[in-house]
Amino acid sequence: MSLKSLRTHYAAEVNPAAEDGKSITLAGWVHEIRDLGGICFVVLRDRTGRAQITLVKKKTEPELLEIAKRQVRESVITVTGIVKAEPKAPNGYEIIPTSIALVNESTSPLPMDTTGKVDAELDTRLDNRFIDLRRAEGTAVFLIRSQVLKSIREFFYENKFMETATPKIVAAATEGGTDLFPIQYFDREAFLNQSPQLFKQMLMSSGFDRVFEIGPIFRAEEHDTRKHLNEATSIDVEMSFADHEDVMELLEKLIARVYEDVLKNCEKSLEILGVDLKVPKLPFYKYAYEEVLSIINNEIPEIETKMKFGDDIGTQAEHLFGEYVFQKTGESHYFITAWPTKTKPFYAMPNAVRPEISNSFDMMHRTMELSSGAQRAHLYDILCSQIQAKGLNVDSFEFYLKPFLFGMPPHSGFGVGCERLVMTMLGLDNVREAVLFPRDRKRLSP
Amino acid sequence: MSLKSLRTHYAAEVNPAAEDGKSITLAGWVHEIRDLGGICFVVLRDRTGRAQITLVKKKTEPELLEIAKRQVRESVITVTGIVKAEPKAPNGYEIIPTSIALVNESTSPLPMDTTGKVDAELDTRLDNRFIDLRRAEGTAVFLIRSQVLKSIREFFYENKFMETATPKIVAAATEGGTDLFPIQYFDREAFLNQSPQLFKQMLMSSGFDRVFEIGPIFRAEEHDTRKHLNEATSIDVEMSFADHEDVMELLEKLIARVYEDVLKNCEKSLEILGVDLKVPKLPFYKYAYEEVLSIINNEIPEIETKMKFGDDIGTQAEHLFGEYVFQKTGESHYFITAWPTKTKPFYAMPNAVRPEISNSFDMMHRTMELSSGAQRAHLYDILCSQIQAKGLNVDSFEFYLKPFLFGMPPHSGFGVGCERLVMTMLGLDNVREAVLFPRDRKRLSP
Numbered sequence: 001m002s003l004k005s006l007r008t009h010y011a012a013e014v015n016p017a018a019e020d021g022k023s024i025t026l027a028g029w030v031h032e033i034r035d036l037g038g039i040c041f042v043v044l045r046d047r048t049g050r051a052q053i054t055l056v057k058k059k060t061e062p063e064l065l066e067i068a069k070r071q072v073r074e075s076v077i078t079v080t081g082i083v084k085a086e087p088k089a090p091n092g093y094e095i096i097p098t099s100i101a102l103v104n105e106s107t108s109p110l111p112m113d114t115t116g117k118v119d120a121e122l123d124t125r126l127d128n129r130f131i132d133l134r135r136a137e138g139t140a141v142f143l144i145r146s147q148v149l150k151s152i153r154e155f156f157y158e159n160k161f162m163e164t165a166t167p168k169i170v171a172a173a174t175e176g177g178t179d180l181f182p183i184q185y186f187d188r189e190a191f192l193n194q195s196p197q198l199f200k201q202m203l204m205s206s207g208f209d210r211v212f213e214i215g216p217i218f219r220a221e222e223h224d225t226r227k228h229l230n231e232a233t234s235i236d237v238e239m240s241f242a243d244h245e246d247v248m249e250l251l252e253k254l255i256a257r258v259y260e261d262v263l264k265n266c267e268k269s270l271e272i273l274g275v276d277l278k279v280p281k282l283p284f285y286k287y288a289y290e291e292v293l294s295i296i297n298n299e300i301p302e303i304e305t306k307m308k309f310g311d312d313i314g315t316q317a318e319h320l321f322g323e324y325v326f327q328k329t330g331e332s333h334y335f336i337t338a339w340p341t342k343t344k345p346f347y348a349m350p351n352a353v354r355p356e357i358s359n360s361f362d363m364m365h366r367t368m369e370l371s372s373g374a375q376r377a378h379l380y381d382i383l384c385s386q387i388q389a390k391g392l393n394v395d396s397f398e399f400y401l402k403p404f405l406f407g408m409p410p411h412s413g414f415g416v417g418c419e420r421l422v423m424t425m426l427g428l429d430n431v432r433e434a435v436l437f438p439r440d441r442k443r444l445s446p
Numbered sequence: 447m448s449l450k451s452l453r454t455h456y457a458a459e460v461n462p463a464a465e466d467g468k469s470i471t472l473a474g475w476v477h478e479i480r481d482l483g484g485i486c487f488v489v490l491r492d493r494t495g496r497a498q499i500t501l502v503k504k505k506t507e508p509e510l511l512e513i514a515k516r517q518v519r520e521s522v523i524t525v526t527g528i529v530k531a532e533p534k535a536p537n538g539y540e541i542i543p544t545s546i547a548l549v550n551e552s553t554s555p556l557p558m559d560t561t562g563k564v565d566a567e568l569d570t571r572l573d574n575r576f577i578d579l580r581r582a583e584g585t586a587v588f589l590i591r592s593q594v595l596k597s598i599r600e601f602f603y604e605n606k607f608m609e610t611a612t613p614k615i616v617a618a619a620t621e622g623g624t625d626l627f628p629i630q631y632f633d634r635e636a637f638l639n640q641s642p643q644l645f646k647q648m649l650m651s652s653g654f655d656r657v658f659e660i661g662p663i664f665r666a667e668e669h670d671t672r673k674h675l676n677e678a679t680s681i682d683v684e685m686s687f688a689d690h691e692d693v694m695e696l697l698e699k700l701i702a703r704v705y706e707d708v709l710k711n712c713e714k715s716l717e718i719l720g721v722d723l724k725v726p727k728l729p730f731y732k733y734a735y736e737e738v739l740s741i742i743n744n745e746i747p748e749i750e751t752k753m754k755f756g757d758d759i760g761t762q763a764e765h766l767f768g769e770y771v772f773q774k775t776g777e778s779h780y781f782i783t784a785w786p787t788k789t790k791p792f793y794a795m796p797n798a799v800r801p802e803i804s805n806s807f808d809m810m811h812r813t814m815e816l817s818s819g820a821q822r823a824h825l826y827d828i829l830c831s832q833i834q835a836k837g838l839n840v841d842s843f844e845f846y847l848k849p850f851l852f853g854m855p856p857h858s859g860f861g862v863g864c865e866r867l868v869m870t871m872l873g874l875d876n877v878r879e880a881v882l883f884p885r886d887r888k889r890l891s892p
Contacts, residue, residue: 003689003856010606027687029653029853047655074853078687104824106853130849133652142654146608153599160456162493162592167883168614168662169627169638169677171890181615183638184628186666190890192615192629192638199883202892206579207475208588209493215661216614220632231615241473241524243449378550399892403576407475407520407552410449437613437645444617444636446648446845 006078006103012048012268016085016093026051026095027078027103029134030071032115042068042100043090044079047139049268050090053079053097060097067100074106074114074131122430129437129446140269141433144262145422149214151261152235155254161210161237166199168192168216172396179220192218195415197347198400200238201376204411205403209240214418224441226430227368229419231439237373238413244349244359244375247412248335251363251371252284255333255421262425275426280333285325288338289313289357292321300324310340322366332366332424346386348374363414365424373414380404452524452549458494458714462531462539472497472541473524473549475580476517478561488514488546489536490525493585495714496536499525499543506543513546520552520560520577568876575883575892586715587879590708591868595660597707598681601700607656607683612645614638614662618842625666638664641861643793644846646684647822650857651849655686660864670887672876673814675865677885683819684859690795690805690821693858694781697809697817698730701779701867708871721872726779731771734784735759735803738767746770756786768812778812778870792832794820809860811870819860826850 007027014024028046042053055068071077081097112120112128114135125132132138153163169185170193181192196213203211217234239247259279262270270277287295293307300320307317313336325334341350341358348358360374377383383404387394394401422434432438437446453473460470474492488499501514517523527543558566558574560581571578578584599609615631616639627638642659649657663680685693705725708716716723733741739753746766753763759782771780787796787804794804806820823829829850833840840847868880878884883892 002692003687003858004692006687006856027855045653047653076853076855103856104854107851110852111848128848130648130651131852133649133654139653142610143608146610149609150599150603153596157596162589163595164588164592164882165662165679167677167885169664169885169890182630185890186668186887188890202576203579203882205576207491207493207585208579216611218615222632231613233611241449241452246448246450402557402574405553406556406577407522408550409473409522410452410549412449436610436649439613439615441632444615444631444634446645 010048011044011046011051012091014051014083014091014093016083016091019083019093020085022083023080023098024083024095025078025080028076030073030075030077030106032073033069033071035069040065040068042071042077042079044077045134047143049136052086052089052094053081053100054084054086054089054094055097064097064100067102068097071100071102072106072108074110074134076103076106077101078103122432126432126438126443127446133436136272140266140272141422141426141428142436143269144266144273144426145418145434147262147266148258148422148425149418151258152214152254153212154261155257156210156212156237159210159250161212161239162208164200164203164208164211164213165215166193166196166203166213168218172399181218181220194219195234196236197345197415198397200236200413201347201411202400202403204238204240204378205406205408207240207409210238212237222441226432227420227423229431229435229438229440232435233418235416235418235421236413237415238411240409240411242412243410244337244361244373244412247373247375247414248286248337248361248363249283251373251414251416252280252282252333252335254416255363255370256280256282258421259425273426277425278332281331284363285329285331285334286337286361287325287334289336289340290338292336295324296321310342312343318364318369319367322364322368325364326366333370334364335361336364337361341386342389344374346390346392347376347383348386349377350382350386359412361414363416365420367424368420370420370424371414371416373412375410375412378404378408378410380408456494457490457492457497458537460497460529460537460539462529462537465529466531466539468529469526469544470529470541471524471526474522476519476521476523476552478519479515479517481515486511486514488517488523488525490523491580493589495582498532498535498540499527499546500530500532500535500540501543510543510546513548514543517546517548518552518554520556520580522549522552523547524549568878572878572884572889573892579882582718586712586718587868587872587874588882589715590712590719590872591864591880593708593712594704594868594871595864597704598660598700599658600707601703602656602658602683605656605696607658607685608654610646610649610654610657610659611661612639612642612659614664618845627664627666640665641680642682643791643861644843646682646859647793647857648846648849650684650686650824651852651854653686653855656684658683668887672878673866673869675877675881675884675886678881679864681862681864681867682859683861684857686855686857688858689856690783690807690819690858693819693821693860694732694783694807694809695729697819697860697862698726698728698779698781700862701730701809702726702728704867705871719872723871727777730809731775731777731780732783732807733771733780735782735786736784738782741770742767756788758789764810764815765813768810768814771810772812779816780810781807782810783807787832788835790820792836792838793822793829794832795823796828796832805858807860809862811866813870814866816866816870817860817862819858821856821858824850824854824856826854
C-alpha cells in the first residue's frame with residue numbers, strides 16, 4: 001500500500017464550496033486540541049496551513065472522540081472526514097471526521113513552543129531549528145526563498161544564460177590569502193572557495209558568453225554581526241561583450257522581477273510575515289562614489305569625520321546614506337558606482353579616462369550592500385599589474401591568467417548574496433533567519 | 447558607450463531569409479582563416495555556432511582585407527556586415543563585412559587545438575580547460591547540462607517541491623567517519639558534507655513535506671576511475687507521506703522528463719555530439735536484489751563465483767546484469783529493489799515483513815548506478831538500533847535524532863548524481879567530461 005493514501009489534499013488546497021460534503025484525507029501535525037466539553041476541536045497543520053477537525057460529542061462515535069482527545073501536540077496524524085464549509089474556520093472549512101489515525105507520536109514536553117505565542121531567543125530557535133521551522137513564519141520565509149531562486153533562474157534562462165557549477169575546493173584564494181577555510185585534500189592543502197569569480201571569468205574565455213551559478217561560498221571572516229554568515233549562497237553572474245552599465249541594467253531588472261514574482265506567487269506567506277512588498281522602481285538611482293562622499297560630508301551632519309577619496313564607506317555612513325536616498329527618492333534600492341580602483345579587487349576594470357576610479361558598482365539596499373559588480377579587466381597586462389599592486393603573486397594565479405592570453409572578450413558581472421536579498425525583502429532582523437541551518441563563528445550544528 | 451553594440455546577433459540566431467540584405471554585428475572568436483587568393487574566408491565562432499565572413503578581393507576595400515588577413519586564430523573580433531543567404535555556409539548565410547575590429551588578440555601558438563581535428567589526451571584538455579571548452583562538443587555538453595538542471599527544477603516545482611540549501615560545512619559525518627575531507631573551522635575541526643541526507647530528513651520533521659536540493663557533495667574516496675569524482679553535484683530529494691514505491695515513480699518520471707526536454711530543446715547540441723537520444727519507457731523494469739542474484743548465478747556464466755545474499759553487486763556483475771536487462775527489455779534504465787538491510791545505510795527502512803531486506807532501491811543505467819534511495823526509518827527506536835548496528839555512536843547523531851522524537855512523518859527520498867546522469871545520457875567516456883573543472887585524487891587545478 002502506497003503511503004499516498006495518508007493524504008488526498010493539503011489543508012489550504014481544499015475548496016470549501018466545491019468540496020463541501022465530500023470525503024478527503026489530510027495528513028499533518030496536531031497543532032492544537034481544544035476540548036470544550038460538548039465539542040472538541042483538533043487543529044491539523046501542514047506546509048500550507050491549518051484545518052479544523054470538529055467532533056461534536058453527541059454526534060461522534062465515543063471511540064473516535066477518545067482517539068481525538070488522546071492526541072498530544074505535534075504528533076503526526078492522518079484524518080479522513082467530510083468537508084463542511086465553515087467561514088469562521090481556517091481556510092473556510094471544517095472536517096467532520098470518520099477516522100483519525102496516529103502516524104507517529106510526539107514526545108512531551110516539546111523543546112520549544114510552536115504556536116508563536118511564546119517568543120524564543122534566536123539561539124534557542126536555531127538549536128531547535130527542526131521545530132522552529134514549523135512556525136508559520138519559518139515555513140513562509142523558506143517558501144519565499146524557494147520562489148526567489150525560481151524567479152532568478154527563470155530570468156536568467158529567458159536572457160540566454162547558461163547555468164554552471166564551478167569547484168568549491170580550490171588550490172588558490174580568489175582575492176588573496178585571508179579569510180579562507182583550509183581543507184586537507186588528500187596529501188595537499190586546499191581551500192574552500194570564497195567566490196566563483198575566477199572560474200566564471202575563465203568561462204568567458206571559453207565563449208560561454210552568459211553564465212550564472214547559484215551555490216555556496218565560504219568566508220572565514222570572524223564577523224559576528226546580524227548580516228554576516230561564514231557559509232552563504234551566492235548568485236553569481238558573468239556576461240561577455242557587456243560593460244558595467246549593461247550588467248547594472250540586468251541586475252536591477254532581476255531584482256524588480258524577483259519582487260514582482262514573490263508578490264504574485266507568495267501572497268499568503270507575505271501575509272503571515274506581515275510584509276507589504278513594494279516592487280522597486282526602474283531604473284535604480286545611481287550615485288557615483290565621489291557624489292556619495294560629497295553628500296555625506298555636506299548634508300549628513302551625524303558623520304563627524306569628513307570622508308576623503310579612497311576611504312571605504314563604513315556601516316554608519318552606509319546606513320545614513322541609505323536613509324538619505326530613501327527620504328529623497330522613496331526607493332530602498334540604489335547603486336553606488338565608480339569606486340576608487342584601490343578599494344576594489346584586482347579584477348575590476350580601471351576607467352579608461354580616470355584610472356584611479358574603476359568601472360565598478362555596489363547595489364545597495366537602504367540597510368546594507370546586496371551586490372557588488374564591475375566590468376572586469378580583460379587585458380592581460382592590466383590584470384597582472386593590478387594583481388601586483390594588491391601585493392599578490394602573479395605566479396599563483398597562473399591557471400586564471402592563462403585564458404587572458406588566448407582570446408578573452410570584454411566582460412562584466414556581479415554577485416548577489418541570496419540571504420541578504422531575502423532578508424531585506426522580508427525585513428528580517430537577522431540574516432540567519434534566511435538560512436535553514438546557519439554557519440557562523442560559533443555555530444556548526446545542527 | 448555600451449559594449450552591447452559589439453553584437454546584435456548570435457551566429458545561429460540569424461535567419462538567412464528574413465535577414466538577407468540587412469546589416470548585423472557578430473562578436474566572437476576567429477575560428478579559422480582561409481585565404482584562397484581571390485577570396486578570403488574568416489570563420490567567426492560564438493556559443494551558438496559559426497558564421498562565415500566572406501571577402502572577395504576585387505570587391506573589398508584593401509584596408510578591410512588587410513585587417514581580415516592579419517587576424518590570428520582565437521582572437522576576439524567583432525564584425526559588422528550584410529547578411530547574404532548562402533546554403534553552403536554554416537547556418538545558411540555569409541556576411542559581407544563593412545567593418546572588422548579586433549577586440550582582444552590571442553597569443554600564438556595556442557596551448558591546444560580548438561578545431562577538433564587533433565585529438566588531445568583528457569589530461570591535456572583538462573589542464574587547458576578554458577580552451578578545451580571552445581570545441582563545439584565541449585560547449586554542447588554544458589548547454590545540455592544546463593538544460594538537464596532546468597528540467598529537473600521545473601519538474602520538482604510542478605510537483606510542489608520546495609528548493610532548499612543545507613550546510614556543506616558540518617560537524618559530523620553523514621554515514622560514519624570515513625571518506626571525509628577535514629576542514630579547519632576557526633578553532634574547531636569540521637568536515638565537508640558527503641550528502642544533504644541528514645538535513646533533508648530533518649526538514650521532513652519541520653513539515654516542509656517535499657524538498658529538493660541541487661548542490662555540491664564531497665567524498666574523500668581514493669578512487670581513480672572514469673566514473674568517480676571527489677567533488678560532484680548531487681540532486682537530492684525527500685518527500686513526506688511517501689514510501690519507496692512512491693519516490694521510485696517520481697524518479698522514473700523525472701528521468702523520462704529530462705530526456706524529453708533535452709530531446710526537444712537541445713537538438714543542435716545532440717547533433718554535435720552525435721547522440722541519438724531515446725526517451726526511457728515508463729515504468730522502469732524492477733528487479734528485486736534476490737532476483738538479480740538468481741539471474742547472475744544461473745544465467746550469466748561470465749561470473750564464476752556464485753553470489754550469496756548480502757554480497758554487494760560488484761562492477762563486473764553490474765555491467766553484465768545491465769547488459770542482460772538491455773538485451774531482454776531494450777531499456778537502459780531499471781531499478782534494483784529490496785537490498786539487504788546490512789548493505790544499505792542506517793537510515794533505510796527495514797521491510798516490515800522481512801527486516802533483513804530494506805525498502806530501498808538503486809536506479810541503474812545499463813553501465814552504472816545513477817541513484818540510490820529508500821523509504822527512511824522514521825521511528826526513533828529503529829533508527830537508533832540501526833545506527834548502533836553499523837558500529838556508529840548514537841550520541842554523535844543527537845542533532846539528527848532529536849527531530850525523530852517530536853513528530854516525524856514517514857518519508858522517502860533519493861539522490862541522483864548529476865554528472866553520471868549527463869554522462870550516461872550523452873554516452874561520455876569519462877565523468878570528468880561532464881564537469882567544467884573536475885576535482886579528483888590528483889587534480890586540484892584549474
